[in-house]
Amino acid sequence: MRAFVLTGPGAGAVQDVPPPVAAPGEVVVDVERAGVCGTDAEFFSGDMAYLRSGHTTYPLRPGHEWAGVVTSVGSGVDDAWLGRRVMGDTMIGDGTCRRCRRGQQHVCEARQEVGVRDGRPGALAEQLAVPVSSLHVLPDAVDAVLGALVEPGGNALRAARATGAGAGDRVLVFGPGTIGLLVAMFARADGAEVHLMGRTDESLRFARSLGFEHTWTEDELPDLPFDAVVDATNAAPLPAKAVELVEPGGRVVYIGLSATPSLLDTRRLVLDDVTAVGILSASPGLDATIEAYASGAVDPRPLVGATVGLADVAAVLAGAHPTGPASKVHVDPRLP
Secondary structure, eight states, X not given: OEEXXXXXXXXXXXXEOOOOOOOTTEEEEEEEEEEEOHHHHHHHHTOOHHHHHTSOOSSBOOOOEEEEXXXXXXXXXXXXXXXXXXXXXXXXXXXXXXXXXXXOGGGOTTOEETTTSTTSOOSSBSEEEEEGGGEEEOOTTSOHHHHTTHHHHHHHHHHHHHTTOOTTOEEEEEOOXXXXXXXXHHHHHTTOEEEEEOSOHHHHHHHHHTTOOEEEOTTTOOOOOEEEEEEOSOOTTHHHHHHHHEEEEEXXXXXXXXXXXXOOOHHHHHHTTOEEEEOOOSGGGHHHHHHHHHHTSOOOGGGEEEEEOGGGHHHHHTTOSOOTTOOEEEEXXXXX
């Protein structure tokens, strides 16, 4: 089968590789859509922290946001899975440790991560093998495009819910990229008044086209009480800025990661009784995200700026493929 393989920093191409075979407890999925993520771009550039920690080595096959159809099953897996439309959890715990037993497999020390950590090739390929336990069935109302947006949506849903915001609350989201806009969509669906802070006129215009009227640059940000602030950027100074702007008794949520350490004064957290939350994974939010997409409460389709084939992935990761203001790129492995 065809798969996109990274062989080193800045080096990646489509290769013919052996097709996956479903091991006991696994299925093979024909991939219909796979999203390209910032994590994939960091693998391409060589900046991803897992490359330094040894969790990931080249060559690697990225891709962890996907949807597809089950086409074969391994021993111990019910044949009823055949033909089902599914997406899958990126985080696969060992199933035996204390964290897994407490339902927190996404922070299992020995976890595998599809398309991220060594041992689980990713979905930028025609086929993918994953444990059946990681699958989530997609209803008819959630097509392949939406299905491949469930994983980033799960992260965003968790961030939005971590704010605790609802009707009568005001939420500020730093970063109108894919994750930031998804957070804004879920917070809006929960009834909150959502504000977005960005750097470029283009990104803020795009946010307004999605119905978010309160969009600002940092210099333009109004002096308003924000009950929660979500940082969905990679800017090292903004975690501290979030604490400065949130109302006493409010909540700050961190879902972005900067390349260098962020510094904030925890005395501000204590003296203002602020709750700080970090979001790593979509795992606990996948089912709720599927439900939100299926009901129409959240529609992330406008976030997909382009759909390309595997041959275009290297250009996308290098930032050379134009997408317009909608920054999410999907890959259809069935295209040339």
